[in-house]
Amino acid sequence: MSSDGPVAAADARALFAGFAGAPALVLAVSGGPDSIALLWLMARWRRARKSGPALHVVTVDHGLRKESAAEAREVKRLAASLGLPHRTLRWTGDKPKTGLPAAARDARYRLLARAARTAGASHVLTAHTRDDQAETVLMRMARGSGLTGLAAMTDQTERDGIRIARPLLPLSKAALIATLDKAGIAYAVDPTNADPHFTRPRLRALMPVLAAEGLGPHALARLAARMARADAALELMADGAERFLALRNPGRAPDAIDAGAFMGLAEEIRVRLLLRMINAVGREGPAELGKAESLALAMEQAMEGTRSGILLKQTLAGAVISLTRHRLKIASAPPRRAASRKRP
Numbered sequence: 001m002s003s004d005g006p007v008a009a010a011d012a013r014a015l016f017a018g019f020a021g022a023p024a025l026v027l028a029v030s031g032g033p034d035s036i037a038l039l040w041l042m043a044r045w046r047r048a049r050k051s052g053p054a055l056h057v058v059t060v061d062h063g064l065r066k067e068s069a070a071e072a073r074e075v076k077r078l079a080a081s082l083g084l085p086h087r088t089l090r091w092t093g094d095k096p097k098t099g100l101p102a103a104a105r106d107a108r109y110r111l112l113a114r115a116a117r118t119a120g121a122s123h124v125l126t127a128h129t130r131d132d133q134a135e136t137v138l139m140r141m142a143r144g145s146g147l148t149g150l151a152a153m154t155d156q157t158e159r160d161g162i163r164i165a166r167p168l169l170p171l172s173k174a175a176l177i178a179t180l181d182k183a184g185i186a187y188a189v190d191p192t193n194a195d196p197h198f199t200r201p202r203l204r205a206l207m208p209v210l211a212a213e214g215l216g217p218h219a220l221a222r223l224a225a226r227m228a229r230a231d232a233a234l235e236l237m238a239d240g241a242e243r244f245l246a247l248r249n250p251g252r253a254p255d256a257i258d259a260g261a262f263m264g265l266a267e268e269i270r271v272r273l274l275l276r277m278i279n280a281v282g283r284e285g286p287a288e289l290g291k292a293e294s295l296a297l298a299m300e301q302a303m304e305g306t307r308s309g310i311l312l313k314q315t316l317a318g319a320v321i322s323l324t325r326h327r328l329k330i331a332s333a334p335p336r337r338a339a340s341r342k343r344p
């Protein structure tokens, strides 16, 4: 399925096969070419089946552009012409000045998950393509992500208790546009997709230059798939290492780990276990990978000397990490004291 031509019915059947037994599905359709193609392809797929999931089309109107309400109405019109119910959900919450795309995305998924629950749908389907996957890989690289982040998007994830599925991830955007052009279906063009104030459009603009050097969507998506495979293997190894450490630790508090056994693990596994343990007890959200890497290095250096007693003690993301030659302990840090107020 690497062609940029229109998506054949047989190819769509293969992409959607996993949803045939679902009771209902929510299709997240913004009105842009990718999600309009999702709507059209799903409608064609469903029409060709005797039975199958009920399809509910949902558009989120973020209220950020003056055209958004009209675009939502266009989606409704197309859905109606395909015989599908449509709802527009409005984002009415506060719109922050910074981090607007992330806030809009959070609100969107919350609204989509709610719509799925209301419709009794098992999944929300989005129209992410291979091009989106490639951009995500570049964004994660630029942000300094590790292997887990470079695995980018998987074909399914869970959010707000609902499965988000991305059946079009193997397809190029060009194939979706070719599909719509062939079917004579119009779509909206969102100017923020090219707005250089945002990181994603800036990276998107670089794509032709990168592709000319062999770093195009295909290569980047393949990198993501390989990273996902390696990440899954390393997570299994980290599970095994966790069990191994528990066996070395009979009868002791689960936060007191055999330091020698821990230091004998591969560095990647040590870093993963540090993140798991810190995130399990820390009160300040997930620890940063770079900080866990620095901690792992500091632990290694501390173990190299001949000192005894406490070799290292530090806090990270709301957890206290202390290391002696024999024991590694990771526990919740006491809550930070609020700034003391002077008595009048």
Ligand SMILES: Nc1ncnc2c1ncn2[C@@H]1O[C@H](COP(=O)(O)OP(=O)(O)OP(=O)(O)O)[C@@H](O)[C@H]1O
Binding pocket: 028, 029, 030, 034, 035, 058, 059, 060, 061, 062, 101, 105, 108, 125, 126, 127, 128, 132
């Ligand atoms: N306003 C919207 N209403 C309904 N669905 C939407 C809307 N915007 C986006 N989507 C769905 O989400 C998919 C991804 O959209 P887009 O690439 O714009 O998201 P993003 O902001 O980059 O974030 P993310 O990729 O995490 O969803 C679209 O293909 C579509 O299925």
